[in-house]
Amino acid sequence: xxxxxxxxxxxxxxxxxxxxxxxxxxxxxxxxxxxxxxxxxxxxxxxxxxxxxxxxxxxxxxxxxxxxxxxxxxxxxxxxxxxxxxxxxxxxxxxxxxxxxxxxxxxxxxxxxxxxxxxxxxxxxxxxxxxxxxxxxxxxxxxxxxxxxxxxxxxxxxxxxxxxxxxxxxxxxxxxxxxxxxxxxxxxxxxxxxxxxxxxxxxxxxxxxxxxxxxxxxxxxxxxxxxxxxxx
Amino acid sequence: xxxxxxxxxxxxxxxxxxxxxxxxxxxxxxxxxxxxxxxxxxxxxxxxxxxxxxxxxxxxxxxxxxxxxxxxxxxxxxxxxxxxxxxxxxxxxxxxxxxxxxxxxxxxxxxxxxxxxxxx
Numbered sequence: 496x497x498x499x500x501x502x503x504x505x506x507x508x509x510x511x512x513x514x515x516x517x518x519x520x521x522x523x524x525x526x527x528x529x530x531x532x533x534x535x536x537x538x539x540x541x542x543x544x545x546x547x548x549x550x551x552x553x554x555x556x557x558x559x560x561x562x563x564x565x566x567x568x569x570x571x572x573x574x575x576x577x578x579x580x581x582x583x584x585x586x587x588x589x590x591x592x593x594x595x596x597x598x599x600x601x602x603x604x605x606x607x608x609x610x611x612x613x614x615x616x617x618x619x620x621x622x623x624x625x626x627x628x629x630x631x632x633x634x635x636x637x638x639x640x641x642x643x644x645x646x647x648x649x650x651x652x653x654x655x656x657x658x659x660x661x662x663x664x665x666x667x668x669x670x671x672x673x674x675x676x677x678x679x680x681x682x683x684x685x686x687x688x689x690x691x692x693x694x695x696x697x698x699x700x701x702x703x704x705x706x707x708x709x710x711x712x713x714x715x716x717x718x719x720x721x722x723x724x725x726x727x
Numbered sequence: 728x729x730x731x732x733x734x735x736x737x738x739x740x741x742x743x744x745x746x747x748x749x750x751x752x753x754x755x756x757x758x759x760x761x762x763x764x765x766x767x768x769x770x771x772x773x774x775x776x777x778x779x780x781x782x783x784x785x786x787x788x789x790x791x792x793x794x795x796x797x798x799x800x801x802x803x804x805x806x807x808x809x810x811x812x813x814x815x816x817x818x819x820x821x822x823x824x825x826x827x828x829x830x831x832x833x834x835x836x837x838x839x840x841x842x843x844x845x846x847x
Contacts, residue, residue, distance in 0.1 A: 527774050659772060666769050687732055687773045707737035707777070715735040 505554030532695030572641035605638035626653035742781035
């Protein structure tokens, strides 16, 4: 089986700053992968290149065998680290927008998740709490029937109970034909759902291993190992 | 029992221990049907692949068996569950004795302390 995501010798420099340095990795279907690293380690840059929002300085990205372009974008569902929804709209109209933009958007999935998380679709986005906003954005992104979900800091601004419900939403929507990449520095909260962890440091891959291998080899949780590797 | 998966051990090992406890404690009875992998994974907040791996390992020990279409079931072999209970108890005793030895107590002293405690 070919890899869902194939990244070869990828580098990116901004003026004099080397954001990514010779990154090579491949990701198969059916996995949840944590893209972990401290601030400024290159997580968002890597994601933006995969999503076609930035051009790499060097190297190649293949998504399900396709170079970055319309074909790759059609199968990637991306949750950015910033909000881009119109605040004056209701959740319902945001759903309509998504339905219009994405052929693979499953409206019933969105309504189901909204009701599970107790969110009224008639509310305007600007009236929502930060946690509920993040939940709505995640629901929109997870309601597409994509092959690769890329979530940039999906739980950064929400309380622990809301984190649990967001994580359950992610688990519930993942099946063997899709993969999910979660970029975060809140490792303790996500590590139980991860198959594999990628540690980024100064734009390079420091470690890429199955989470249970990390625990077996180091006798530590991923969170503990992370704190050790990135100790200042 | 609530899931408490936080130590540095591999997650699938912790899940196996948790399910073994549930079986020994009778939360799952012999012959009971287990929830689906997805439901168990959601409940525990873990990756479905990890849950699958834990269940496959339990299957290979015979404690759990799967019927092709109807799901996974707890063994009806009571003997096996009693053996499992014994082995889990052995681990507890070993841990206790090791801990006591660390504090400098010897075999007879430990026995005496346990006796006193049980009498209370």
